[in-house]
Amino acid sequence: MLQQPELIFDFASDHFNTSQHLVGHSNYPAVIVEQVPHPHLLSYTGLACDPAYTANDHLQLLKVEPCENGEEETMETLVAAHSILNMDCADALSLEQPYTQTFFPSLDDVITTTPVTQVTLSAEGVSGDNDQAQWHSMHADETVTQLQSRKRSRKPRHRRSDSPTPDLTLKKDKYNKGGNTLYLWQFLMELLQDRKVCPRYIKWTNPDTGIFKLVNSKAVARLWGKHKNKPDMNYETMGRALRYYYQRGILNKVEGQRLVYQFTSLPKDMVYITDGDGTQEEEDDDHEDGSSSNDEGVSGDSDSTVSSSSHSVDEEESYPPQKKSSLFSLHPLNAPRTRPPSRPSVQRHPILRQSNSSLIQEQHLPIVSAEMLRTLQNLQKVQSLQPGGCASVFKTAQLLGSLYEQQAAAEVPKETPGQEKPHPGSKPPQLVPLTSSDQ
DNA sequence: GATGGCCTAATTAGGACTTCCGGTGT
DNA sequence: CACACCGGAAGTCCTAATTAGGCCAT
16 A cells, blocks of 8 residues: 555654654654655665564564653554554554564563664565665675675575675564574674663773773673573683674774774664763673673663764665665764764663663553554644654654555545545645643 | 365575684783 | 683584475365
């Protein structure tokens, strides 16, 4: 039913603050619909029918930043958008959809989820599990292609989905099965965005160039081992995996500095936690006994300064045509990245997810679907948004309005003559954020 | 009985580590 | 001496794609 192949849904968890600020509501459904400047990007969207991270994979990572109303908001958005995209299905809102498989990782992991800062949904339907990350390699595409050709030359048979290297593809299905297929590099990025461990165990030494340090290598290895259910994991073993990343162009070693590595690419919407005056680094003395105290005992209320490279959905315009897309839009690290001016840490709080509340929970699904339906039903109420003030939200409103019109036109072709119907060229209804009172 | 479609289980290939090791440098 | 670091080699685990076999309808 959707006829706009260039639509994507942006679950703009990262933009929540902006939307909230501008609109003045904390309950605004976080679905942002945007035009994709390059149609080919659609093929890279992660939320396609197997929507699971694109719904299939990374959606596990769809642990969205908790808003003040709780994490249900973003999850609602996510599933609701999926439902919209599948609305031609009679049971689009069925809870037996892949959502549960797709969106819910195992909940036990220490650090299981990746903060999803940007999610795109193919308007052509959640189709497929190409939850692929948009990567910008710092060091040439040539490396990637060389690696690919080298590794795949022996396989005449069939081609699997791309591997998660710089042209990373995330295998979302693994999450569905309760497995922990968060790759090590993803795991490290997670840690670097988690105030519980950053900068205590791992920290950025130069975020602009992707350089980070394992402040407490043993603790990080232990966390990794716990995540992978490998109790014997140690830094030596983890380090071997890290060294394999050199060959694959995912990591570089920083010469002359111990325990210091460099990502060759980074998500565009990476959340940077830099050393603040709150959390103390814990040097690699590993004085905690047992991983449990180590893993869970980290204080979450540091005053670390947090900055994010994600500014707003408007950064869509900065999307270069990339080979892959995913929840992560990656920066080429050799190019100067524009980091937002440092702000008072107080303002940045919402960026960080809270470890105990960030996981999407299955019981939220009914609320989610209902919420999106309400949103659609209230399109006409929207009046307050202006393009200049909150571009993404405005686009959302516009596009949802268009969809609403199209759907209405398709379903009620013979409306009563007197009934007014928006015509295609008319200004689409604007969205108003739903508040709890609206419900 | 032959054919085709559908489903499921088994097999296979490949990716991402993990484990072990010997060695070097600090 | 401890530790970080390197990289080879073999192994494990998991997943996706393919294949084979059974069942059923026509």
